[in-house]
Amino acid sequence: MSTAVLFDRYGDPGELYVTDVPVPRPAPGEVVVRYTAIGVNPIDWKVLRGDARALLPLALPGACLGVExxxxxxxxxxxVRRFEVGDAVIRHGRPGTFRVHEAVAASQEADELTAQPxxxxxxxxxxxxVAAGTAYSALRQTGLRAGELLLVHGASGGVGLAAVQLARLxxxxxxxxxxxxxxxxxRSLGATPVEYGDGLLDALDRxxxxxxxxxxxxxxxxEAALRAVDRAERRVTIVPDAAAQGRGVPFLDHVPLELAATLDLIGHRPFALPVSARFPLSRAAEALALGLKGGTGGKIVLIPGE
Incomplete structure (x- = not known):
């Protein structure tokens, strides 16, 4: 048997429960992956609350969160020819990683598994x-080039920190x-920081x-994006907001094979995302509750087997 964290109805983190499930067997074209670390993201609590059900429909009861x-x-x-037993991989995409074992489509076309450097x-x-891949797509969407000056709003969040580092690369x-x-x-990542709040727009005018x-x-x-950058095609937001899109700040469009392209850009150069909290998989509800509070200054990780 294996361990999974599931939920039967939409709601708050209290809906999550830990249960034993059979270890899956791979169908043709699949591999079974045993997870060693699992990322926790804002999309997880949006899915749990039902906010994303139109975009990410789940079969209830017994649904599973986790997209990385x-x-x-x-x-x-x-x-399967792409992976062998013992290969280290990164899983990304559809929900389902809040578990120890998962059967995952292995083809490059499915774009759910990438070799772990x-x-x-x-x-x-x-x-x-989530963080680095999203940041990569956002930078590509703006057409950012070497020598240019980029403004990143929310630069201390996961995607923001990744955007800062990738832009510098x-x-x-x-x-x-x-x-x-x-x-x-x-500053340690090579960015110039500016504080939120009153006076931000004037501060950016320099x-x-x-x-x-x-x-x-x-x-x-x-407002800052509109004031700072004249051309709509050089603005992007990762937050779906009809008001922002209506005013000329386009929503993010993810590029194909996003993670693989991101890893190609990083190569062997310095890149790291801070991890602010670690929880055993069995305490996934606590991890989500912490993430809901915000302001953690880093990523939250679940560790199976602890």
Whole structure:
């Protein structure tokens, strides 16, 4: 048997429960992965509350959260040539990683598994897909180039921190908005921090920006994006907001094979996302509750087997 964290109805983290389930067997074209670290993201509590049911419909009861994880292939189904038993992989995409074992489509076309580079620990690999992948697509959407100046709103969140680092790897300069307690971190990553709140718009006027990525959402980042960057195609937000889109801040469009492209950009150069909290898989409800409070300053990770 294996362990999974499931829920039977939409609601708050209290709906999650830990249960034993059979270890899956791979169908043709699938592999079974045993997870070693699992990322926790805002999309998880949105799915749990039912906010994302139109985008990510789930079969209830017995649905499973989790859209990113790192693990090891433990069984290979018929026809699979891309992975072998013992391969370290990163799982990303549809919900279902809040468990120890999962059968996952192995083809590149399915885009649910990517080989884990040896330079990343399991924890770092597990938190790459959502934050780094989203940031990569956002930067590509703006057409960011070396030597340009990028404005990142919400630069201290997971996607924001990834956007800062990836933009620097692309040769761009970065100004990031964040609360004062995160400014030292942003400076250490090569960004110039600016504090949220009153006076932000005037403070940003000292720079001439080429592109902007909004990782926070809301009226002020939207207004700042419009004021800082003239061309709509050089603005993007990762937050779906009809008001922002109506005013000319386009919503994110993910690129194909997003994680693989992100890893190609990173290569062997410095890149890391801070992990602010770790929980055993059995305490997934506590992890989600912490994430709902916000302001953790890093990613939250579940560790199976602890």
């Amino acid at each position: 994880a790192a693990g090891v292939v433990v069984e290979v189904g018929e026809g 040896g330079r990343f620990s399991a924890e770092q690999a597990a938190v790459l897909p 692309m040769g761009a300069e970065v100004v990031g908005t964040a609360s004062a307690r995160h400014h030292d971190l942003l 720079w001439s920006f080429d592109a902007t990525v909004d990782c926070a959402g809301g009226p002020q980042p939207t």
